[in-house]
Amino acid sequence: MKITTRLGLAFALLGGAMIGAVGYQLSVVQSVQQINQEISLTSLDAARISVRLLQGAEGVREFSAKYVATGDPGYRLQWEEWEASVEEDLISLQRAELQGEASRERDAVLATWRDYRSAAGPLRSLTDEAGPEPPAGGGAMAAGFLPVTQINPEALAALDETALALLDFRGHTETLIELNEAAVLAMRAETTRAADQARTIAWVAAGLALLIALGTWLFLYLSISDPLRRLTRGTRELARGHFDHRLPVAGGTELSQLARDFNEMAEQLGELEALKQDFVSHVSHELKGPLAAIQETILVFLEELPGPITDRQRHLLELSKESSGRLSTMIENLLEASRMEAGGREYDPVRHDLEPIVRSVIAESEPVSEERALRVSLSLRSPETALICDGDRIREVAANLIGNALKFSPRGGRIRITIGRCETPPAGVPERWQRALARERGPFLLLSVEDDGPGVPEGHREAVFEKFHQVRRGQRIQGQGVGLGLAICRGVVEAHRGAIWVEPAKQGGAIFRVLLPELPSRWETRDFEERDPQTQRAGTNAPMSPSIPGSR
Numbered sequence: 001m002k003i004t005t006r007l008g009l010a011f012a013l014l015g016g017a018m019i020g021a022v023g024y025q026l027s028v029v030q031s032v033q034q035i036n037q038e039i040s041l042t043s044l045d046a047a048r049i050s051v052r053l054l055q056g057a058e059g060v061r062e063f064s065a066k067y068v069a070t071g072d073p074g075y076r077l078q079w080e081e082w083e084a085s086v087e088e089d090l091i092s093l094q095r096a097e098l099q100g101e102a103s104r105e106r107d108a109v110l111a112t113w114r115d116y117r118s119a120a121g122p123l124r125s126l127t128d129e130a131g132p133e134p135p136a137g138g139g140a141m142a143a144g145f146l147p148v149t150q151i152n153p154e155a156l157a158a159l160d161e162t163a164l165a166l167l168d169f170r171g172h173t174e175t176l177i178e179l180n181e182a183a184v185l186a187m188r189a190e191t192t193r194a195a196d197q198a199r200t201i202a203w204v205a206a207g208l209a210l211l212i213a214l215g216t217w218l219f220l221y222l223s224i225s226d227p228l229r230r231l232t233r234g235t236r237e238l239a240r241g242h243f244d245h246r247l248p249v250a251g252g253t254e255l256s257q258l259a260r261d262f263n264e265m266a267e268q269l270g271e272l273e274a275l276k277q278d279f280v281s282h283v284s285h286e287l288k289g290p291l292a293a294i295q296e297t298i299l300v301f302l303e304e305l306p307g308p309i310t311d312r313q314r315h316l317l318e319l320s321k322e323s324s325g326r327l328s329t330m331i332e333n334l335l336e337a338s339r340m341e342a343g344g345r346e347y348d349p350v351r352h353d354l355e356p357i358v359r360s361v362i363a364e365s366e367p368v369s370e371e372r373a374l375r376v377s378l379s380l381r382s383p384e385t386a387l388i389c390d391g392d393r394i395r396e397v398a399a400n401l402i403g404n405a406l407k408f409s410p411r412g413g414r415i416r417i418t419i420g421r422c423e424t425p426p427a428g429v430p431e432r433w434q435r436a437l438a439r440e441r442g443p444f445l446l447l448s449v450e451d452d453g454p455g456v457p458e459g460h461r462e463a464v465f466e467k468f469h470q471v472r473r474g475q476r477i478q479g480q481g482v483g484l485g486l487a488i489c490r491g492v493v494e495a496h497r498g499a500i501w502v503e504p505a506k507q508g509g510a511i512f513r514v515l516l517p518e519l520p521s522r523w524e525t526r527d528f529e530e531r532d533p534q535t536q537r538a539g540t541n542a543p544m545s546p547s548i549p550g551s552r
Contacts, residue, residue, distance in 0.1 A: 013212050024201055031194055046096045046106075047180040049089050053109070053173045056086035060116075061166045064123065068159050083120075086113065102179040108172040116165035123158035227255040234262060243270035287331055295324050330484070347390040347495055349523045354385045354394070354419055354445055354516075361398045362417070365406055373412045376402075381420030387445050387518040393492045394516075397500075400485040401449040401512045408453030409509075416450040425499070425515060430462075433499035433515075440497050440517040447514040455510045461502050465490040489514075496520050 059082035067075035090113060098106055230247055237245035243266050247259040298321045301309060309317070355378075362376055369376050405415045423442040425434065456464055463469045467487040486500075493500040497520040503511045 013216065018205075018209060020205065024198075024205070044180075044184070046093065046098060046102070047177060047184075049093045049096070050173050050177045050180065052089045053086060053093070054170060054177075056082050056089060057166050057170050057173065060086060061163060064120070064162060065159060068123070068155055102176065102183060105172060105176045105179055109169065109176055112165060112169040112172050116162060116169055119158065119161040119165045123155060123162055126152055126155040126158055224255065227253075227259065231255070231258065231262065234266070238266055238269065241273070243267075243273050287327075291324060291328055291331065295321070295328070298324065347393060349388050349390055349520070349526065351386060352389050352391045352394070354387060354389075354447065355380065357391060357395050358398050358402075358417060358419065358447070361395060361402050364399075365402055368406050369415075372406070372409075374406060374409055374415060375413075376415045376417065378417045378419070381418055381446075384421055385419050385445060387516055388520060388523055389496055389516065390492075393495070397489045397492050397514060398447065400489050401447075401514070404485065404512070405449050405451035405453070409451045410453065413452035415452075416448075418446075418448045418450075420446045420448070422446060428501075428503060428513070429499055429515065430501050432462075433501065436494075436497065437499055437515070437517075440521055441519070443518050444498075445516050445518060447516070448511055449513075450505050450509060450511040452505075452507070452509045455504055455508060456502050458504075464502065465500065495522075497522060 060079060063075050063079040063082060066072070067079050090110060093106055093109070096106070234245050234247050245266060246263050249256055249259045249263065298317055300306065302314065302317050302321070358378060362378060365376070368374075402415070402417070409415060422444050425437045425444060426446065429437065460469070465486045466483075468483040469487075490500055493514055493516070496516050498514060498516040500512070500514050503513065505511050
């Protein structure tokens with residue numbers, strides 16, 4: 001499955017979950033709106049009608065009684081108006097869409113009104129037959145009320161029947177009001193329940209979306225992160241010059257195609273690197289013979305074997321000798337770098353004391369330091385400076401670092417060399433070396449070479465250990481090489497499972513540090529016998545007798 005397909009499927013799942021959640025939310029909102037409409041259009045209308053019915057029933061009772069008591073036609077007119085109002089409200093009540101008990105109670109209200117109409121018919125007939133005239137005298141008659149002896153007893157009985165019917169009508173109407181209120185409360189509870197349900201579903205949908213997102217992330221992580229991690233590791237291996245590194249190719253995804261292209265690129269780079277190494281090695285070997293002949297010829301002339309030479313000729317021959325020496329060193333460095341890259345460099349690990357190795361390098365460099373008035377000092381931070389190493393290779397590292405310090409230090413400057421011992425790597429070790437040192441057991445020896453030169457810019461502190469890398473400073477320093485010395489140092493230090501880096505000095509200049517384990521892990525299984533310590537002072541691979549603490 002392609003990465004684009006995986007991403008599309010993941011987004012489709014997330015989109016489907018979100019659309020489902022939104023759709024449900026919309027349906028709940030619509031349901032709540034419908035419930036609210038039912039509340040406003042049905043229950044509330046029915047409640048208002050019921051209240052008006054109570055008012056109308058009270059008006060009918062009041063004015064029917066006043067009419068019977070007074071015979072005033074005005075009361076008769078108001079009685080009939082209240083009846084018409086009640087009839088109109090009952091028609092509206094019949095149109096209301098009531099359900100359940102409310103519908104049955106509405107039917108009871110209508111039935112009791114029909115009972116009232118049945119009872120009010122005879123009352124109206126009796127009052128019409130009596131035809132009483134409103135009194136015009138004083139007292140009670142002057143107030144508009146007939147004497148009780150003048151009211152028709154049958155009318156009073158009919159009035160009582162209508163009053164009972166109205167009382168029953170009022171009771172059912174009040175019950176209908178209570179049922180409407182209960183319906184409103186029930187609908188409100190339904191709205192609350194729907195809202196709670198929507199909230200619950202929203203949380204569930206959010207949880208499902210989160211689970212889908214996590215599952216999608218895990219699926220993408222497992223299917224993409226490993227190939228990307230392998231590609232990153234392969235890129236780093238190529239950057240370190242390991243052109244034989246290959247990535248596994250499986251499947252038809254874009255990452256698989258990228259891995260195939262990476263392997264093809266690595267193969268082509270390996271071929272180019274092999275051609276370059278062959279060329280450099282061949283040219284270096286071809287140049288050694290003629291260069292040796294040139295150096296021998298210069299020595300013959302300097303020794304005046306063919307005959308005397310003038311001072312100017314001697315000066316020119318000395319310059320030619322120095323130039324041929326530098327050229328010889330460059331060729332040796334090229335050959336050494338070629339051997340290192342080809343893996344043909346062998347190491348002879350023996351117990352050595354680092355102090356005499358460094359002192360021998362300092363002694364050999366005295367002519368240069370004296371010529372430039374440079375002060376070279378060596379200080380020991382620990383009396384224990386022994387380690388398992390290839391003495392010649394470590395001497396080569398010390399010679400390169402001290403030689404660079406002599407080249408770049410100004411006339412009259414100082415070069416400070418220190419040898420220390422530590423149980424764990426110091427705090428200033430760069431991150432790229434910390435991973436390699438994590439597999440090594442202490443203690444470690446730390447060699448530091450500090451100079452008063454221009455220093456190494458921050459952007460070049462990693463690159464100076466690459467082949468042919470040089471820091472451009474506006475002018476070329478006399479004796480500066482082609483940029484292979486530090487690369488060779490790094491290869492030797494890596495072979496000893498150590499670390500090499502450069503730091504800025506506090507007073508200007510640079511500090512090159514070399515951290516070496518006393519017993520590199522690659523040689524832990526070997527046995528190192530004690531030998532004659534007198535040969536150690538020569539600075540060769542002849543081992544010394546003192547044993548290293550913790551060595552095997």
